[in-house]
Every structure is written in C-alpha cells, then in structure tokens.
Amino acid sequence: MSDRKISINVPVLARVEGEGALELDVNNSQITKVKLNIFEPPRFFEKFLEGRHFSEVPDIVARICGICPVAYQMSAVHAFESLFSCDPGPWVRELRRLFYCGEWIESHSLHIHLLAAPDFLGYESAPAMAKDHAEEVRRGLTLQALGNDILRFLGGRSVHPVGARVGGFHHSPTKRDAHILLEKIRQTLPMAEAMLSWTASLALPASSQDFSSVALRHPDEYPMNSGSIISSAGLNLPIKDFELNFQEFHASHSTALHCLLDGKPYLVGPLARLNLNQDKLPDFLAKAVSSTGLSLPSSNMFHSVIARAIEVLYAMYEAIRILETYEPTDRPYVEVQPKAGLAFGCTEAPRGFLWHRYEVDDKGILVNARIVPPTSQNQARMEEDLRMALTDFGLDQEENKIRKHAETVVRNYDPCISCATHFLDLRIRRS
Amino acid sequence: MNKKIAVIGLGSPHGDDQLGWLLIDALEKQFSTHNDIEFFRCYGSHAQWMRSYQEFAELIFIDAICSDGLPGTLHQINLADLTGLGFYQTTSSHALNLMESLQLLESIYGKKVHATVYGIEIKASAPTTPVSQLVSDSIPLLVKIISSAILSSG
Numbered sequence: 001m002s003d004r005k006i007s008i009n010v011p012v013l014a015r016v017e018g019e020g021a022l023e024l025d026v027n028n029s030q031i032t033k034v035k036l037n038i039f040e041p042p043r044f045f046e047k048f049l050e051g052r053h054f055s056e057v058p059d060i061v062a063r064i065c066g067i068c069p070v071a072y073q074m075s076a077v078h079a080f081e082s083l084f085s086c087d088p089g090p091w092v093r094e095l096r097r098l099f100y101c102g103e104w105i106e107s108h109s110l111h112i113h114l115l116a117a118p119d120f121l122g123y124e125s126a127p128a129m130a131k132d133h134a135e136e137v138r139r140g141l142t143l144q145a146l147g148n149d150i151l152r153f154l155g156g157r158s159v160h161p162v163g164a165r166v167g168g169f170h171h172s173p174t175k176r177d178a179h180i181l182l183e184k185i186r187q188t189l190p191m192a193e194a195m196l197s198w199t200a201s202l203a204l205p206a207s208s209q210d211f212s213s214v215a216l217r218h219p220d221e222y223p224m225n226s227g228s229i230i231s232s233a234g235l236n237l238p239i240k241d242f243e244l245n246f247q248e249f250h251a252s253h254s255t256a257l258h259c260l261l262d263g264k265p266y267l268v269g270p271l272a273r274l275n276l277n278q279d280k281l282p283d284f285l286a287k288a289v290s291s292t293g294l295s296l297p298s299s300n301m302f303h304s305v306i307a308r309a310i311e312v313l314y315a316m317y318e319a320i321r322i323l324e325t326y327e328p329t330d331r332p333y334v335e336v337q338p339k340a341g342l343a344f345g346c347t348e349a350p351r352g353f354l355w356h357r358y359e360v361d362d363k364g365i366l367v368n369a370r371i372v373p374p375t376s377q378n379q380a381r382m383e384e385d386l387r388m389a390l391t392d393f394g395l396d397q398e399e400n401k402i403r404k405h406a407e408t409v410v411r412n413y414d415p416c417i418s419c420a421t422h423f424l425d426l427r428i429r430r431s
Numbered sequence: 432m433n434k435k436i437a438v439i440g441l442g443s444p445h446g447d448d449q450l451g452w453l454l455i456d457a458l459e460k461q462f463s464t465h466n467d468i469e470f471f472r473c474y475g476s477h478a479q480w481m482r483s484y485q486e487f488a489e490l491i492f493i494d495a496i497c498s499d500g501l502p503g504t505l506h507q508i509n510l511a512d513l514t515g516l517g518f519y520q521t522t523s524s525h526a527l528n529l530m531e532s533l534q535l536l537e538s539i540y541g542k543k544v545h546a547t548v549y550g551i552e553i554k555a556s557a558p559t560t561p562v563s564q565l566v567s568d569s570i571p572l573l574v575k576i577i578s579s580a581i582l583s584s585g
Contacts, residue, residue, distance in 0.1 A: 063444050106478065114527060114535070126527065130538035137539055145478040 021156040022386070023407055027431045029395050036410070045047050049369040054360060054369045058164050061356075061371070066073035070151065071104040071349030072371075073164045074225055076354040079345025080166045083360060085338045091329050092168040093225070098226060098322045099154045099164065100224040100347070101315035106147025107350035108270070108308035111414050112199060113140025115306045119408045120202040133228065136198065139191045143312065146188050150319060153181050168333030175328055182323040185316055190291060192313045193288070199309040200292035204302040209388055211381060212261060213297065216348055222280040223245075223273065225347045230276055232297065239346035242355050248372065258380045259372065265380035268352025269413060270307035271298060285314055301385060338364030349374055351414050375415040382413055432487035436584060438577075439471045446560035447553035450495040450570075453562065457574045459543070475565040476503070477532040482535065484536045488500050489545050489584050492529065493577065496550035503552060503569050505576060510546040547584075549577055 025033035045064050049057060057076045062069035081088060113136060123129035130137040153173055155163040163169050198404040214235070222369035223274060232235045237245060248257045262267070275297035280288065289296070294306050340362040346355045352374025359367040389409045390402060438458060440451035452472045459470045471480040474515075496506065510533065527535060529548075537543050551573060553566060568580075 106476070125533070127534040127538040130535055134539045137535065141478060141481050144476070145482040148476065148478050187573075218455075246553075 003247060011066055022410075024386075025431070026395055031387050031391055031395065034387045036379060036383050036386065046369045049358070049366050052366050054343075054358070054364045054366065055166060057358070057366070058163065058166065062162075064371075065173050068349055068351075070099050070155070070164075071347060071354050073348075074100065074347040075345040075354045075371075076358075077164060077166045077345070078225060078347060079343035079356045079358055080338075080360070080370040081336065082345065083343035083358075084166075084336045084338055086167060086334060088168045088334050091331075092333070094322050094326075095154060095169060096164075096225050097415060098150065098319055101319040101322075102147045102150025102154070104147070104350050105150065105312050106144045108312045109147060109195075112195065112305055112308050112312075113137055113143075116308075116411055117199075117202070117416070119411060120204060120302075120305070124205070126318070130202075139195060142188060143191060143195070146184060149181060149184060153177060156181035165333055167336045168331075170332065172328040172330070172332040173326075175326065177184070178323050178326040178328075182320065182326075185319050185323070188240055189316055189320075192309075192316045196288060196292065196306075196309045196313050199306045200294060202299070202305065204305070205382065207300045207302055207392075209299055209301065209385060211299070211384070212264065212266040212404055214266045214268050214353070214377075215273040215276045216346065216353055217276060218280070222277050222318075223348050227346075229346065229353070231266065232272075232275060233262075235261070239355065240342070240344040242344075242346065242372070243357070244379075246372075248376075254324040255375050257372075258378040260380055265384045266377070267301075267381050268374045268377050269304065270311050270350070271301065271304045272352065274298075274307045274310060281310075281314060282317065285310070285317065288313070304412045304414070316408075338362065351375060352377060357384050375413075378413045378415060382410055382415065385412075434467065435469060435486050435488040436468045436491065437483070437487045438468060438491045438493070438581060439473055439480050441473050441492060443474050445567045448495050448562050449562050450551055450553060451493045453566075453570055454493050454573055454577065457570060458577065459575065461578055462581070467540055471542055477527065477529065481532055485540055485542065486527075487544055490533075490547070491577070491581060491584070492546065492548045494548060494550050495553040500552040502554050502565055505573065506548075506550040507551075507580075508548040508550060510548060511543075521568060526551060536561065545584075547580070549580070 007266065021035075021037040023033070023035040023037075024031055036224070049060060052060065058073045061072035061076050062081055064072050080086075117133075117136070118124065118129045121129055121133070123132075126137065140238055154169060156170075160408065195399075213232040214229065216223035216239075217230040217236070218227035228238055229242060230350065237243065245261065247260045247263070248255055249260075266272075278286065278296045279287070289310055292306065294303060298307075338360060340360060343358040343360055344356070346353055354374055355372040357370045359369075361367055386406055386409055390406060393402065393405045436555075438455065440453075440455035442448050442451035452513075455470050455472055462468050462470075469480075469483070473479070480487075531546075533546060551566075551569070554563065
C-alpha cells in the first residue's frame with residue numbers, strides 16, 4: 001500500500017481554447033475518482049444565438065472554433081434546411097463534402113505530425129522531433145496547408161470562412177481555381193499515402209478496452225454531412241432523437257457537459273467512425289488499410305492516430321473525385337423560407353459528430369439553441385480510459401511519468417483543449 | 432527593398448481581436464505594388480505562412496494584446512530577445528502557437544528568420560462583438576507606424 005502524497009501542478013496559459021485539469025483520487029493504489037476538467041466554448045455561444053436570425057448563425061458558430069469552423073457551419077446549415085424543407089441540390093451537397101474534406105485534412109494532419117507523433121517517437125515536443133524527422137514534420141505542415149487551401153477555395157478564406165450559408169454557398173468558385181486546387185491535391189497525394197504507412201509503423205502501445213463506438217452512418221458513403229446515428233451496440237436512430245437516447249449532465253468539476261448512452265460512456269471520432277463505417281471506404285483504400293495490419297473494429301484507442309491517417313487519405317481521394325467533375329454554377333444557393341419549429345443538424349467534425357438543435361420562430365429568429373460538441377461527448381470516455389490506462393500503467397511510478405502517460409491517453413481523443421506537452425494540471429490525492 | 436518580407440496579422444473574429452486582420456487589410460492596399468511583401472491572416476493556425484518560411488528574410492507579426500496596459504499602446508517585440516525561454520507548450524489542440532511555430536521551423540530548416548511582433552493593447556473582446564470605435568480610430572496611425580517599420584526592414 002502506497003502512502004505517497006503527490007501533487008503535480010503544470011501551469012497552463014489559456015489564451016484561446018482553454019485548459020485541462022486532471023484530478024486523481026488514489027486509495028490503496030486504486031483510482032477511486034477521476035475528474036477531467038475541460039473548458040468548453042460552445043456552451044457560451046448557445047446564449048449568444050438566442051434572438052438572432054437563422055441567416056446569421058453560420059457566421060456566428062464558425063467563431064466557436066478557429067480551426068474547425070466548417071463542422072459548426074455544416075451542422076447549423078443542415079439543421080435549418082431540414083426544418084425549412086430546403087434541398088440545396090447535388091452541387092451544394094458535393095461541395096459541402098469537399099469543404100469537410102479540407103477540414104479533416106488540416107485538422108488530422110496537424111494532430112498526427114505535431115501532437116501525437118512526438119509521444120510515440122519518444123520526443124518531448126514537435127520541434128525536438130523535427131530535428132530528426134524534418135521530412136515528416138514538413139509533410140504535416142504541407143498537408144495542413146493543403147486542407148486550408150480547400151477551405152479557402154470554398155470559404156473565401158481559411159480563417160473564419162464566410163462562404164457557407166443556409167441554402168448553399170455565397171459564391172461558385174471558378175473552374176480555373178478548381179483545376180489549380182485539384183493539381184495541388186494530386187501532387188500531395190503521395191505524402192498522404194506515406195503518412196498512412198508511417199503512422200502504421202509507429203510503436204503504439206497495446207491496449208484493449210470495452211467501449212461503444214458511435215458515429216453517423218449513411219447508406220451510400222463514408223459519413224460527413226448526413227446519416228443516422230448508430231453505435232456498435234446496435235443503436236440506429238434519426239438525428240432528431242439524439243436527446244431521447246443520450247443523456248447529458250453537468251459534472252461539477254467541469255464546465256463541459258458529460259454525455260452518456262444507456263448510462264455509459266461512449267466514443268466518437270475517427271476511430272469510432274472507422275469502426276462503424278469501414279465498409280464504406282473505397283476498395284482500394286480498404287486494401288491499403290488492410291496492408292497496414294490494422295484490424296477493424298479496434299478497441300485500442302492508440303489506433304486513433306492511424307484512423308486519422310486513413311481519413312486524411314480518404315478525404316484527399318474524395319476531394320479529387322469531387323474536383324474532377326466540378327462545374328461552376330450560377331445558382332450556388334437556393335432561397336429558403338423560415339418556419340417555426342425545431343431544427344436538427346448532425347455532421348462529423350474531425351473529432352466526432354457535432355449535434356445542433358435550434359428552436360426557431362415563424363420569422364426565423366432563434367428562440368434557443370443547443371450544441372453538443374464531440375469533445376464533451378468523449379469526456380466521460382476519456383475519464384473511463386484514464387482510470388483503466390493509468391491503473392495498468394502503474395500508479396507507483398514517478399508523477400511526471402504518470403502525467404505524461406495521462407496526456408498521451410487524452411491526446412488520443414484530440415480534444416478541444418490544450419493538447420500537447422505539459423498541458424495537464426494533474427493532482428493526485430492518495431489515501 | 433530587396434528581401435522578401437511576410438507580414439502576418441493574428442486575430443479572431445471577436446471584437447477588437449480583429450485588429451490584426453484589419454491592419455493587414457489596410458497594409459495590403461498600401462503595399463499593393465510591392466511584390467516582395469506577402470500578407471497573411473491567421474486565426475489559430477499558422478499553416479499558410481509557415482509553408483513559405485524559407486522564402487522570407489523577415490517576419491512581422493501584428494496582434495492585439497490584452498494585458499494591463501492602456502488600450503492603444505503599441506509594443507514592439509523583437510523575438511530574438513526572447514531567448515532562453517524554452518519551448519512554449521501549446522495551449523490548443525488544434526494548432527501550435529507563434530513561438531512553437533517558429534521553433535519548429537528553425538528545427539526543420541536550420542534557419543532563423545528575424546521576427547518582430549507589433550502588439551497593440553485592446554480591451555477584452557467578447558465573442559460576436561464588433562470592433563470598438565477606439566480601435567477603428569487608431570487604425571490609420573497604426574498603419575503609418577507599421578508601414579515605416581516595414582520599409583525600414585527592407
């Protein structure tokens with residue numbers, strides 16, 4: 001029995017997304033309590049949206065996250081179009097898929113090369129890793145910039161994109177710009193293929209945990225903008241029924257709400273998507289996945305880094321497919337007529353599905369809003385994972401090693417918090 | 432001017448934190464005929480200017496600062512003077528911050544580019560608010576000051 005009293009405090013300066021704090025209660029070398037505190041920006045935006053016209057919502061929700069604005073915009077526009085019985089048509093549908101490809105590519109590439117890889121290669125930081133793996137880091141930056149190029153193609157700019165609107169897009173890109181982008185993606189494709197091989201070769205810890213994967217499922221495609229919500233435990237429901245099946249509650253130690261399915265934590269994100277939709281990958285990509293040795297479905301959260309690489313490669317091929325047949329249009333959007341009711345939208349952000357619900361009056365003014373981001377859905381799962389992973393790791397180890405392992409575990413989820421070296425304020429109370 | 436300069440506006444769409452972008456808008460017009468100056472806007476991610484790092488001999492960053500200073504105060508920070516502070520841990524899951532980005536690039540390319548930050552004090556900005564009158568009124572003077580700095584670094 002250990003009677004160590006340990007307190008690890010790693011100060012985190014939170015200018016933007018926020019901080020992460022982890023508290024552990026350890027009794028007789030057993031973890032009796034795990035509290036992961038996450039600051040969650042979307043919660044504050046829900047109030048800002050009340051009283052706004054629906055047409056303002058895409059621009060406002062894009063501000064929730066500076067790196068993942070597309071996800072928030074897409075969940076919002078799909079929600080209103082569904083309520084207003086608006087079908088923007090196949091041109092918009094395809095370009096929204098392209099828009100999402102850009103976001104997946106830039107988000108996943110940055111995470112893989114600069115946030116996750118240092119952990120698995122034994123480096124303290126990305127710059128330290130870059131001295132020995134300059135080519136790989138350059139690759140990550142190149143892929144991330146390519147994702148931003150796709151966002152700029154459709155959003156007008158990669159920062160705070162303004163191109164999307166309810167009903168479609170504000171403008172139709174030129175065929176010349178589409179061709180330039182297409183060639184850029186084609187030239188960068190070998191990098192994404194190399195990235196998949198590289199991530200599959202990383203020395204990832206062996207781990208197996210019992211959890212439910214939850215993601216969207218579409219009959220015809222790997223899910224991005226639409227589908228029903230399914231789980232590995234057999235759940236299959238329309239997105240409007242999310243609230244009837246998923247329980248959200250406020251945990252006292254965190255500003256983020258926790259989500260449970262049937263009273264239990266669950267996983268959303270790239271690994272969950274892949275676990276549930278591997279059959280929707282194109283055959284050639286399925287073969288590439290198989291050649292990495294990755295067996296799906298996977299219960300090893302450390303395989304999330306490979307799942308992200310697979311999704312980057314998928315997004316690149318999907319972007320090529322869409323751009324190869326792209327034609328500009330003089331009707332990039334359709335007009336919508338608001339009506340009163342509840343609007344539901346759910347799309348697959350890089351970190352997992354992002355669910356929106358808006359109550360709208362007959363003038364299109366928002367009465368209230370609810371936004372459930374993937375990070376809060378993963379909060380309970382992260383705590384459950386930490387409990388298991390740190391117990392397996394050994395609680396009698398040096399606190400610095402415990403904290404680093406905890407950070408690696410949390411980083412698998414790529415949550416919307418501080419997420420690189422030394423981001424966790426770790427406090428262990430032992431009794 | 433015979434060397435390439437990157438001028439990067441850091442910001443967000445929240446209130447006065449848009450200042451970096453607004454200054455870039457104005458400076459782009461001012462230097463529209465200068466092919467040796469490239470302008471960028473960043474919101475969290477530095478990816479766009481990072482991929483052209485090797486082309487630049489000088490980096491100028493413009494950002495709003497929220498500290499205890501008087502709003503409107505202009506700070507000029509030579510990043511080379513901030514030595515010995517070690518690697519800055521990122522505060523975001525989505526991107527590296529400025530110092531991390533520069534350290535990363537130095538590691539990859541073995542090249543250190545002179546970098547300066549012009550920080551302008553603002554009041555705290557709430558989400559979805561517009562730019563304040565104080566900041567709007569200060570833009571012409573700030574453009575003049577930073578333009579002189581750009582020309583003198585050439």
